[in-house]
Amino acid sequence: MPHLSCADKAFFKENGYLIRQDLLTQEQIDNARDAIWEGLEADRSNPATWIGAGPRVPVPSSHPAIRATVMESPVFSIAEELVGEGQLNPGGPGPNLVFPFGEQDWSGPSHGHLDGYYTPTNGVPEGTVGLFHVGTTIYVEDIKPQGGGFTLWPGVHRQAAEYFKTHSFLSIQGGTSREVFDLPEPLEVTGPAGTVCFWHGQMVHSGSRNCARNIRMALIARLSRKDLNDIRFETPDDMWQYWEGIN
Ligand SMILES: O=C(O)CCC(=O)C(=O)O
Numbered sequence: 001m002p003h004l005s006c007a008d009k010a011f012f013k014e015n016g017y018l019i020r021q022d023l024l025t026q027e028q029i030d031n032a033r034d035a036i037w038e039g040l041e042a043d044r045s046n047p048a049t050w051i052g053a054g055p056r057v058p059v060p061s062s063h064p065a066i067r068a069t070v071m072e073s074p075v076f077s078i079a080e081e082l083v084g085e086g087q088l089n090p091g092g093p094g095p096n097l098v099f100p101f102g103e104q105d106w107s108g109p110s111h112g113h114l115d116g117y118y119t120p121t122n123g124v125p126e127g128t129v130g131l132f133h134v135g136t137t138i139y140v141e142d143i144k145p146q147g148g149g150f151t152l153w154p155g156v157h158r159q160a161a162e163y164f165k166t167h168s169f170l171s172i173q174g175g176t177s178r179e180v181f182d183l184p185e186p187l188e189v190t191g192p193a194g195t196v197c198f199w200h201g202q203m204v205h206s207g208s209r210n211c212a213r214n215i216r217m218a219l220i221a222r223l224s225r226k227d228l229n230d231i232r233f234e235t236p237d238d239m240w241q242y243w244e245g246i247n
Contacts, residue, residue: 003074004081009246012082016157016200017187023074024138024194031065032140033193036095036217050215051102057095061221067092069138070221075196079134079223082198084244089228093138093221098148098210105211106146108186112153112206114160114175115222122174129169131232132224133243135199141217142192148210149188150197150218156181157200161239164202169233177204193217 003023012018039058042049059066070076070093080088116130124130137150159181172180181204188208189197199205201222210216225231231242240247 002081003078009082012198012200013240013246015154016203017152017154018198019189019191019195020078020198021191021195023078023196024069025073026194028065028069028073029140029193032069032219033217035059035063035065036097036140040215042215047100047213050213051100053099053215056097056099058097059095061092061094066095066219069093069140069219070136075136075138075221076223078198079136081245082243083133083223083225083246087225087227087244088133088223089226091221091223093136093219096218096220098207098216098218100210100213100215103211106209108188109151109206109208111176111178111183112151112186112204113177114172114202114204117172117175118170119174127170129232131169131228132201132222134223135201135203135205136221136223137189137197137199138219138221139191139195139217140193140219141214143190143195143214143216144212145188145190146209147190147212147214148208148216149190150205150220151186151188151208152197152199152203152205153177153181153183153186155184156204157202158239160202160204161235165235165237
């Protein structure tokens with residue numbers, strides 16, 4: 001049974017993201033949160049120790065409770081409803097934590113980046129690009145405004161598709177959006193534990209400063225098509241050509 005309506009798909013096409021809060025069970029959320037706490041160097045019962053704690057990736061994406069949030073919930077099926085049934089490589093999300101900063105002077109990010117583009121330090125090999133189709137950011141903790149929310153710039157996926165029709169994928173070092181895209185107001189994604197944000201793989205996004213009490217506990221998956229190597233450097237006239245579920 002499909003999880004997305006025509007209106008959901010139209011919203012994703014226009015805005016490049018879609019937020020759902022009804023996809024994970026409480027048990028899946030609790031298990032993922034417990035797994036993260038097992039790897040943290042902080043005292044779960046003492047918020048003072050959460051400030052500036054670590055590590056940022058306390059458990060691997062292969063941990064069963066972490067992988068389950070994508071592969072044993074409707075999250076993966078929904079990504080395939082967008083891209084096409086049977087088209088995506090299965091994959092778990094990686095934990096991505098933003099620890100409380102301990103101060104209140106919040107300001108949102110002024111610009112973001114696209115993922116998968118080389119910088120000297122980000123591990124992407126020079127001369128390549130690590131494209132994917134659907135990103136999913138899953139919160140396993142309640143995230144309030146100014147609480148380190150995943151931040152995106154709605155609609156910029158369409159600008160990116162246009163840009164790469166006439167520019168090399170290698171032309172934006174680190175995928176940085178500064179001076180390349182005309183950025184609208186950003187959206188800081190907030191919501192209760194269990195909030196899932198699906199985002200287009202060419203969506204400009206960023207982390208943000210966490211001035212809240214809670215640790216920003218997110219799990220981020222980047223789901224790519226099985227035929228990515230065949231189409232990696234294509235920039236079709238119709239940006240939805242390889243999105244059979246939505247085009
Ligand atoms: O942590 C976040 O909210 C954003 C993470 C991010 O920008 C990235 O992993 O590329």
